[in-house]
Amino acid sequence: xxxxxxxxxxxxxxxxxxxxxxxxxxxxxxxxxxxxxxxxxxxxxxxxxxxxxxxxxxxxxxxxxxxxxxxxxxxxxxxxxxxxxxxxxxxxxxxxxxxxxxxxxxxxxxxxxxxxxxxxxxxxxxxxxxxxxxxxxxxxxxxxxxxxxxxxxxxxxxxxxxxxxxxxxxxxxxxxxxxxxxxxxxxxxxxxxxxxxxxxxxxxxxxxxxxxxxxxxxxxxxxxxxxxxxxxxxxxxxxxxxxxxxxxxxxxxxxxxxxxxxxxxxxxxxxxxxxxxxxxxxxxxxxxxxxxxxxxxxxxxxxxxxxxxxxxxxxxxxxxxxxxxxxxxxxxxxxxxxxxxxxxxxxxxxxxxxxxxxxxxxxxxxxxxxxxxxxxxxxxxxxxxxxxxxxxxxxxxxxxxxxxxxxxxxxxxxxxxxxxx
Numbered sequence: 001x002x003x004x005x006x007x008x009x010x011x012x013x014x015x016x017x018x019x020x021x022x023x024x025x026x027x028x029x030x031x032x033x034x035x036x037x038x039x040x041x042x043x044x045x046x047x048x049x050x051x052x053x054x055x056x057x058x059x060x061x062x063x064x065x066x067x068x069x070x071x072x073x074x075x076x077x078x079x080x081x082x083x084x085x086x087x088x089x090x091x092x093x094x095x096x097x098x099x100x101x102x103x104x105x106x107x108x109x110x111x112x113x114x115x116x117x118x119x120x121x122x123x124x125x126x127x128x129x130x131x132x133x134x135x136x137x138x139x140x141x142x143x144x145x146x147x148x149x150x151x152x153x154x155x156x157x158x159x160x161x162x163x164x165x166x167x168x169x170x171x172x173x174x175x176x177x178x179x180x181x182x183x184x185x186x187x188x189x190x191x192x193x194x195x196x197x198x199x200x201x202x203x204x205x206x207x208x209x210x211x212x213x214x215x216x217x218x219x220x221x222x223x224x225x226x227x228x229x230x231x232x233x234x235x236x237x238x239x240x241x242x243x244x245x246x247x248x249x250x251x252x253x254x255x256x257x258x259x260x261x262x263x264x265x266x267x268x269x270x271x272x273x274x275x276x277x278x279x280x281x282x283x284x285x286x287x288x289x290x291x292x293x294x295x296x297x298x299x300x301x302x303x304x305x306x307x308x309x310x311x312x313x314x315x316x317x318x319x320x321x322x323x324x325x326x327x328x329x330x331x332x333x334x335x336x337x338x339x340x341x342x343x344x345x346x347x348x349x350x351x352x353x354x355x356x357x358x359x360x361x362x363x364x365x366x367x368x369x370x371x372x373x374x375x376x377x378x379x380x381x382x383x384x385x386x387x388x389x390x391x392x393x394x395x396x397x398x399x400x401x402x403x404x405x406x407x408x409x410x411x412x413x414x415x416x417x418x419x420x421x
Contacts, residue, residue, distance in 0.1 A: 003054045006061060010132035017127045020099050021053070024287060031293045035229055037269045039262065041255035042228075045236055048243060052286070056242055057129045060089050064133065069191045072134040073241075074119065074285075075142055076308045076339055077164055079332045082184050084203035084245070086191040092241030093137070094128040095119035096288030098402035103127075107152055113373045114401045115285055116145045123156055130242075131157070136190050138183070140164050142343045143376055160186050166343055177333040184329065200328050210245045211314035213252040218311065220259045221303045222361050224276065225268035227259040230302025231292045237309050238286040274301040275421050278357050280384070281369040282377050283308035288402060291369055291410070298414045303361045306354050312339045342376035350380075351387045358393050364421050365394035367414075372401045394421055 007017060028049060032038070048055070060070050070089040073080070083090040094100070095118045104112075104121030122128035131137075139150035139161040150161050162179050165172035184195055214237065220227060236255075240248055262268070277300045279291065284307065292302055305311065316335040340350035358366060366388060370377035381397055388395045396417040400406055 003058065006058060007053070007129055010061075010129050011126055012129055012132060013126040016125055017053075020097075020127055023099065025050070027287065027289075031231060031289045032235070034297075035231065035269055037267060038232060039228055039255060039258050041251070041258045042232055044251045044255075045232070045239055048239055049235060049287075052239075052242065053129050056091075056244075057133055059244070060091065060130075060133050063089060064135070067192075069135040070133050071136045071138060071187065071190065072130060073138045074146070075140045076313050077140050077142070077336050077341075078138045078162060079180055079183065079336060080245075081200065081203040081207050081332055082180070082187050082195065084206060085195045085200040086184075086187045086193045087199075088187065088191050088193075090245075091130055091134070092238075092286070093119055093130055093134070094122045094286065096238075096285030096402065098404075100125065100127065101402060108149065111373055112149075113143070113145050113371050115282070115371060115374075116149050118285070118402065120149055120153060123153060136160055136186075138162065142341060143374075145373070164343065166345055168337055168344060173334060173337055176337055177330055180329055180333045180336075197325050197328065200325070204328065204332070206245050206249075210240065210249045210252075211316070213249045213256065214240065214314040216256045217252060217259070218304060218314075220256060220263065223263050224362055225270045225272065225274060226276075226301050226303050227262040227268055228255075229269045229296060230277075230279070230305070231289060231296055233302075234284060234289060234292050234305065234309065237305070237313065238284070240313070242286070270301045271299070274299055275364040275418050276301050276303045276362060278302075278304050278306060278354065278361060278363045278366045279310070279369060280306040280354050280366060282371045282374050283310075285309070290400065290402070290404075290407070291367070291398065294407060294411050295367065295414055298411060298418055300414070300418055303363060304357050306350070306357055308339070308341070311353070311357070312341070342380040347380060348383075351384055354384065354388070355391050355393065358391075365396065365417065367417070368395060368397045370397075370399055372399055 070091055071083045072091050072093045074093055080090040095115050097118055100118040100121030101114055103125035104117030107124060108117050108120055123131045137159045139159055141147045141164050150159050153159050162183055165175050188195055279302050295302055316338045340347055368381055398410060
């Protein structure tokens with residue numbers, strides 16, 4: 001596959017894109033190749049990341065030549081089962097690098113969350129081939145910044161917005177079910193394919209198996225010491241939004257088989273006595289590995305992420321199921337409403353989740369991270385702090401962005417926290 005020709009045909013700004021691609025391998029090598037005793041089956045995920053703008057972009061565009069549509073999302077509330085049932089590609093989008101922020105600031109205020117500025121910059125600067133391979137972007141109203149950004153993004157490409165209720169009363173759940181139904185109709189319109197019960201059941205099976213594989217991975221991290229690093233697990237979860245779901249599940253289960261053997265042989269990338277950390281807060285979009293890298297290079301072991309690039313993606317109570325289309329849609333809607341994002345009020349279940357994870361993963365402390373100008377998570381920290389203090393759980397709060405300017409300060413604070421533990 002001639003990827004440069006592919007990118008040129010997509011309208012990528014090749015000069016800027018080359019700058020991006022020259023930086024990522026250096027960062028990737030520093031974060032991942034510096035680890036000791038990584039599992040051999042991680043090679044698939046390292047390879048996928050190494051060619052993240054190549055192989056998968058090529059696959060998607062080959063499918064588009066044959067009439068298959070690509071529908072891109074930023075949020076775990078958007079039901080991927082619907083897209084798969086209509087024969088489309090469900091893909092994540094680039095949003096986790098400081099590289100895109102300056103272009104994003106040409107159309108957005110500087111005091112906007114870096115994730116929002118990054119995805120906007122990736123599109124405005126024409127440096128993300130996934131954006132240029134997308135037939136429809138699906139937004140959602142999880143925060144005011146995104147809500148207004150969709151209007152600007154909509155001037156650049158087709159955008160469809162799902163209205164997420166911010167409470168979980170019966171009428172709110174019913175409203176979300178109506179949104180899922182409306183989304184299904186939109187997907188049918190874009191793809192030209194009818195979503196049948198049979199196709200939706202098959203799509204639910206595929207997605208459920210992917211989530212079960214991720215849950216298996218996280219359950220293996222409960223072993224002390226963990227058989228795999230938090231950095232590797234973060235990368236795996238990030239790639240789950242890009243890769244073919246069937247292939248991803250197969251490769252992840254092979255990795256988990258290896259981790260089972262590593263546990264039996266007492267093989268771990270961590271030194272004995274490494275402090276076990278739960279990370280909670282805002283999602284870490286690809287390729288944002290900043291905090292995981294700092295924390296684990298300080299000698300700690302991140303054993304779980306209570307984030308949307310962690311447990312919130314796959315931990316949804318009962319898997320979607322039903323006997324007819326209405327029950328299937330209802331099950332999908334209720335499953336996604338089990339996700340405890342800080343956009344909800346009240347959101348006490350998230351606090352319960354953090355405390356439960358602290359116990360389940362035999363953790364020593366919790367690190368709460370929120371991106372600069374992410375109001376939802378910054379405000380919710382107050383309640384989380386009080387609840388964890390009452391439960392006797394050590395907690396460190398870190399506010400950061402995608403730049404490297406505060407790396408030294410964060411490292412110092414993490415080292416002090418670990419010393420205190």
